[in-house]
Amino acid sequence: MASLRAATRTFCAAAETAAAAAAPAAPVRRSRWERVKNSKAVGWIRGLVTDYKEACKEIVVGAWTRPAKATVYVTLMGGAGACFYTNPDQSSFEAALLERSNQLGLLSPWIRNAKSDGHVQSLVKFHNEGRLRHASLGLLSLVYWANYDTDSTLYEAQCSNLSMPWLEFRQRVLDVGFGYRWWILDSKMQDYDMNEGEFKHLPAHMQESSPPSVQEVEKNEKLHKDSWLALTIEEEVEEVHVLDSVEEKVSEEQTEPVKEEQS
Numbered sequence: 502m503a504s505l506r507a508a509t510r511t512f513c514a515a516a517e518t519a520a521a522a523a524a525p526a527a528p529v530r531r532s533r534w535e536r537v538k539n540s541k542a543v544g545w546i547r548g549l550v551t552d553y554k555e556a557c558k559e560i561v562v563g564a565w566t567r568p569a570k571a572t573v574y575v576t577l578m579g580g581a582g583a584c585f586y587t588n589p590d591q592s593s594f595e596a597a598l599l600e601r602s603n604q605l606g607l608l609s610p611w612i613r614n615a616k617s618d619g620h621v622q623s624l625v626k627f628h629n630e631g632r633l634r635h636a637s638l639g640l641l642s643l644v645y646w647a648n649y650d651t652d653s654t655l656y657e658a659q660c661s662n663l664s665m666p667w668l669e670f671r672q673r674v675l676d677v678g679f680g681y682r683w684w685i686l687d688s689k690m691q692d693y694d695m696n697e698g699e700f701k702h703l704p705a706h707m708q709e710s711s712p713p714s715v716q717e718v719e720k721n722e723k724l725h726k727d728s729w730l731a732l733t734i735e736e737e738v739e740e741v742h743v744l745d746s747v748e749e750k751v752s753e754e755q756t757e758p759v760k761e762e763q764s
Contacts, residue, residue, distance in 0.1 A: 642678035
């Protein structure tokens with residue numbers, strides 16, 4: 502009887518052990534910080550930071566081992582950033598065009614440079630017609646003219662198949678903006694107050710003037726400085742005496758023929 506009871510207890514204990522092993526383990530409660538730390542988003546961010554860290558480390562090591570190459574790269578990147586920062590926009594072109602047109606408006610039509618006046622007048626015409634276009638290329642900007650205004654409702658203006666062909670784009674460019682400047686407009690405004698047509702009828706040697714020599718410059722400066730000096734009374738008296746003596750001689754010469762005739 503005792504052996505049967507011991508066998509029954511052993512069998513029950515084994516059954517309980519097997520049931521406990523087969524049953525699923527109770528879930529362990531984790532904190533919110535542990536759940537966020539083990540999430541997929543945090544793992545992706547951790548991998549991204551690791552990649553950037555390795556890339557920065559390689560950049561520093563490469564710059565240390567090859568300083569000349571690193572200097573060239575830094576210079577190019579700095580120059581590209583400066584060009585991007587100083588790239589002029591459409592409002593700057595309109596302001597420059599208004600300033601140039603005002604400069605020409607203050608001059609008489611007879612002394613304006615024909616090239617400057619013609620270029621500015623064409624730009625003003627395109628602007629008034631709404632046909633000026635501005636294109637920013639990052640490092641520089643281009644200003645070109647189009648066939649129609651942007652607000653035009655004509656079929657030719659709205660149809661994409663009739664738009665400007667790219668082969669004609671270079672012929673339509675009016676100005677190039679780079680480094681806070683519009684280079685074609687500035688070059689056209691050189692000597693805008695000199696009308697070259699006034700001198701085309703002169704001889705060839707008179708159309709161009711040569712710069713003065715050193716002796717001529719010194720002589721002109723000396724005459725200019727002497728003009729500041731005040732005349733003394735003695736010099737004025739001497740000049741008066743000289744003039745009186747000259748007048749007396751002239752009068753004597755005129756009276757001598759008359760006396761000879763009378764005699």
